[in-house]
Amino acid sequence: xxxxxxxxxxxxxxVLTTAGKVLIxxxxxxFTAFPFLWMVISSLKTKADILNTDVxxxxxxxxxxxxxxxxxxxxxxxIFNSAWVSLVIVAIQIVSGAxxxxxxxxxxxxxxxxxxxxxxATYMLPVAATYIPxxxxxxxxxxxDSFGGLIISSTVSIFxxxxxxxxxxxxxxxxxxxxxxxGASHWRALWGIVCPMTKASFITFGLMNFISTYNNYxxxxxxxxxxxxxxxxxxxxxxxxxxxxxxTEWALVMAASAVVVIPLLILFAFTQKxxxxxxxxxxxxxx
Amino acid sequence: xxxSGTKRKFKKRYDRLPTxxxxxxxALIPLxxxxxxxxxRSIYLSFTNWDFISPTYKIVGFxxxxxxxxxxRFFEALWHTVVFTAGTLIPTIVLGLVLALxxxxxxxxxxxxxxxxxxxxxxxxxxxxxxxxxxxKADGGIANTILTALGASPLKWISSSDTAMLSVIIVTxxxxxxxxxxxxxxxxxxxxxxxxxxxxxDGANKVQQFFDITLPSISPTTFFLMIITMVNSLQAYDQIQxxxxxxxxxxxxxxxxxxxxxxxxxxxxxxxxAVAVIMILLTVALSVLQFKASEKWVHY
Numbered sequence: 001x002x003x004x005x006x007x008x009x010x011x012x013x014x015v016l017t018t019a020g021k022v023l024i025x026x027x028x029x030x031f032t033a034f035p036f037l038w039m040v041i042s043s044l045k046t047k048a049d050i051l052n053t054d055v056x057x058x059x060x061x062x063x064x065x066x067x068x069x070x071x072x073x074x075x076x077x078x079i080f081n082s083a084w085v086s087l088v089i090v091a092i093q094i095v096s097g098a099x100x101x102x103x104x105x106x107x108x109x110x111x112x113x114x115x116x117x118x119x120x121a122t123y124m125l126p127v128a129a130t131y132i133p134x135x136x137x138x139x140x141x142x143x144x145d146s147f148g149g150l151i152i153s154s155t156v157s158i159f160x161x162x163x164x165x166x167x168x169x170x171x172x173x174x175x176x177x178x179x180x181x182x183g184a185s186h187w188r189a190l191w192g193i194v195c196p197m198t199k200a201s202f203i204t205f206g207l208m209n210f211i212s213t214y215n216n217y218x219x220x221x222x223x224x225x226x227x228x229x230x231x232x233x234x235x236x237x238x239x240x241x242x243x244x245x246x247x248t249e250w251a252l253v254m255a256a257s258a259v260v261v262i263p264l265l266i267l268f269a270f271t272q273k274x275x276x277x278x279x280x281x282x283x284x285x286x287x
Numbered sequence: 288x289x290x291s292g293t294k295r296k297f298k299k300r301y302d303r304l305p306t307x308x309x310x311x312x313x314a315l316i317p318l319x320x321x322x323x324x325x326x327x328r329s330i331y332l333s334f335t336n337w338d339f340i341s342p343t344y345k346i347v348g349f350x351x352x353x354x355x356x357x358x359x360r361f362f363e364a365l366w367h368t369v370v371f372t373a374g375t376l377i378p379t380i381v382l383g384l385v386l387a388l389x390x391x392x393x394x395x396x397x398x399x400x401x402x403x404x405x406x407x408x409x410x411x412x413x414x415x416x417x418x419x420x421x422x423x424k425a426d427g428g429i430a431n432t433i434l435t436a437l438g439a440s441p442l443k444w445i446s447s448s449d450t451a452m453l454s455v456i457i458v459t460x461x462x463x464x465x466x467x468x469x470x471x472x473x474x475x476x477x478x479x480x481x482x483x484x485x486x487x488x489d490g491a492n493k494v495q496q497f498f499d500i501t502l503p504s505i506s507p508t509t510f511f512l513m514i515i516t517m518v519n520s521l522q523a524y525d526q527i528q529x530x531x532x533x534x535x536x537x538x539x540x541x542x543x544x545x546x547x548x549x550x551x552x553x554x555x556x557x558x559x560x561a562v563a564v565i566m567i568l569l570t571v572a573l574s575v576l577q578f579k580a581s582e583k584w585v586h587y
Contacts, residue, residue, distance in 0.1 A: 021389050028386055029403045038429055039418045053432050096313035103310035122322050124574045126522050128543055129563035132550050133325035156317040186306055215411035217525045233413035240417050250421055257414045268409045272402060276469050
């Protein structure tokens, strides 16, 4: 690998390029990490210190800002709502998406190509264009302002269907046929043979969709009005407007944001490679 | 079991039907109910004068579209969408590629850098937009403290119509930079090493190698990222809602935000769905472009 760039450059130039490289990466990382650091630093300040521009680090860290959010605010409830609603949604999306992808790849039926074209056509469409009629459908079903409405309107993931179809197509053709010969049902072939062999795509699908459902804001904020049903983004925004009084309680607002963001960063630290694989896989298809 | 030929053929064709239905319906029903039907319904509603409250409404033909085209607010929103898209697209793609080039060969600490640069993408846009609101605060915000320390004059950021769009763009680029970088990293890893060896034998220096080998090899990724960023920009809502609510004085109102205000604040469903249809048409145009281009590039 390294011979590819066998360097004939004089040493001075090499030092210069290395310095440039360190500088660019340094500036980019500081720019990226700074808002997170500033959020944590601000969350530990007193009401007086936070508005004093001469104070960078809190002289006396106010840990009770964080514990107050954790034990005496609606934020944990919003986190809990987001977590369990997303888990249910992703579980349904995985089952329904895997079945459709299986049908598209391994079952033979005449409308298969049309079906795939329909799925493909919806892939890039702006989801917001569906919101007004979807809102009316939920209203007619009496599911506005409920967990049921949030879940039922998100049970299909087009991204996931694509990801799984892509993975299934790379399996040897005879695999499912052999399992069928041995008397396995399609259901058993999907979950007993195909799923374990494409585990990586299932994990990527689950994690990516969990994060995007967990963070989702526009649609949940249109259909839920009672704070009992708020997902975390809408809850945090409500906290910002109401309890944060649009900026008079910045330390508390930053503490609330930190409580929301830090668990996600920790989750990401342990699952990073699945996100990167998922994105890399997408380009594999295009390149 | 004495089935005649045709009967057997009939049976063979349709005995798979229950299985097929069982496998496609769990995804197909919600896809139809919450995607395909609403899109068609939106198109239909865009030709009506429905106001959400009254149970009846009339078909009004192209009236909604015509009044949009007569409304300067619509062209403002269209222009803001273009500015926002270009302002997000160019830095995201250029900086994403630069970072990927610097990180494609691993070194000690490169894993941590990738982690940091990608992390904004997984955090909720609402949470980080609230943090950025605090950073951008006109008096006492850290952005102005830094500007003053560097000798520049402080800006009003999100509270002035001159800089509000710039602020929204900064937050969006901050959030999507790592995503573009990861795409480019995986594309750069796939460029065959022999190409560089051949290039080096022909006496190409690194700059020539970059323009003659790297850039053409990763052009499908560049194009794909351009389309994805455009589609995402067309749909950006969270950061606008938290940072500026489309203001000050409409300076950050994009098409999507106009759709939101028309539909869910003014209940002008006819015009709102007309904006939605225009957004659909823009997306379809972008997808067709993507499809045509990927056909052309498939030989790489």
